Amino acid sequence: MVDIKPTLYVIEPWDALKGTSVYYSYTGSKQSLDNELVITDILSNEIVYKYEFSSFEKVHHIPPSLLTNGSQYKAKIRVKMIDGTYSPYSNEVSFKTFSTPVLDIDNIDGQGYVYNSDVTFIALYSQGDGELVKSYRFSLYDENEDLIKNFPIRTPSSQEALTEVVKGLEKGKGYFIECSIETINGVTYSHKERFIPLYIVPSINGVISTRNDSDEGFIRVTANLKQITGTQVQSSPKSLINNENNSLEQIKDNYKYIDNEWIVIPREDPVVFRGLGMNRASDFITKVWCRNIPDFKEFLEIRPVEGEGIPIKFYKYPNKIVAEKNIGDIQSRYISNLVSIPKDVDFMLYVQVIEHRIYLEIKIL
Structure with a gap:
């Protein structure tokens, strides 16, 4: 009988300081109790994480601060059966870690106001590992955070300042503006702020x-x-x-x-x-x-x-x-x-x- 190995799903880029969860599937006939995840640094080829995690669900939770942001790794997983035997390791999956981006809506003042009915919103972007923005999108919500409009997905002309023109804002009415970004390595992040036009x-x-x-x-x-x-x-x-x-x-x-x-x-x-x-x-x-x-x-x-x-x-x-x-x-x-x-x-x-x-x-x- 051929031993069936688990399948490790794609691991999205994540902030190593915050930890994450990785998921897999296993279709073998034996009941599995634990899983063992092994993570290797691609550059040094050293094993930086190896741990058995007990769960009936097909998930492995990686604690925060065990890996280093700005690095590239590969991971593989195997399951442990109820009789103490192990399945073969899964195929390896590569992934990267990045520090969480920072987005700040620059032209909303400290009181939460903007001073026009038509506003060019500017989201200032920074990221500790030099990760570049691939695309971004602004979204406008009402004061109950119900979506009013998704603006087009745009390619940034500047990596530091992401802009969108929002027109027809009503004076004294509460809104939320959100900027969502995707980086060239697939990091996704969004930031939302409340504001009131007083123009x-x-x-x-x-x-x-x-x-x-x-x-x-x-x-x-x-x-x-x-x-x-x-x-x-x-x-x-x-x-x-x-x-x-x-x-x-x-x-x-x-x-x-x-x-x-x-x-x-x-x-x-x-x-x-x-x-x-x-x-x-x-x-x-x-x-x-x-x-x-x-x-x-x-x-x-x-x-x-x-x-x-x-x-x-x-x-x-x-x-x-x-x-x-x-x-x-x-x-x-x-x-x-x-x-x-x-x-x-x-x-x-x-x-x-x-x-x-x-x-x-x-x-x-």
Whole structure:
């Protein structure tokens, strides 16, 4: 009677630090109790793993961290019968081990937002063994992780940045974006992140810089707005002074700057942003980095085009920021989280305005 040898199935590439399971089939007439897997390094021809695994199922579980990533191996298996005899070894199967790839969706910010209705998503790819991407695909899901669209399978033009243009995103709606890759050696991996489009968003952080755009006919704010789409910023931050007629007027940007990163706001001259493309003080997010703001004084004001909306004024206290909106004789006040704000310490003021509700949060560096 000819002894029947088992058949070892294909072993997909895997991360040796995490371990894996290999499967086989055996059709012999005798009952098998154990299986013995032997793994050999192809380059050195040394046996690096040999172990008997007890299982009635036709599987052998390889523990983590026994092999080395970036290497090529061959494996064979045999089964042990109930009477203690062994079957012949199976045919050898070659496989490779690779460290798990890293994918990061670069243009989703730390709050989980993107700032446009049409977004070119960029997945940054890296892999410790230099494994190259053969193909990739992006997929868009709704907030319940139900598939909306699979984009075409693409061949990367760059191994570091995988891109896909997603159009028609709805503002304020939750989505998931997923990038799936397959490498030249058959490694498959995917990464998924949640995001919300907020695409009428002035987001202020860093140096305030203005320049005259003669082609478009307005003053452009640069380096401090993340993105505003569908609207144009029609004025720059200015201080206000009383003219001879006792009315407020804008004067030339007269603030001092420190290292091209900080604007010095005098106690008597709060920053005023006008004409931010909003028809009302609603539906936007602003992030302002602050330092050495005087207490009990207005230091910032955000106002739409004159006469078309309600301005929001911001005041600093030793342990909070207060926002005020005045409608006729009615005043609404909104208070941030309570936190001690030491002198000479940077902090970020996060402002979210949805209709007539304002959310404030102070984040200390």
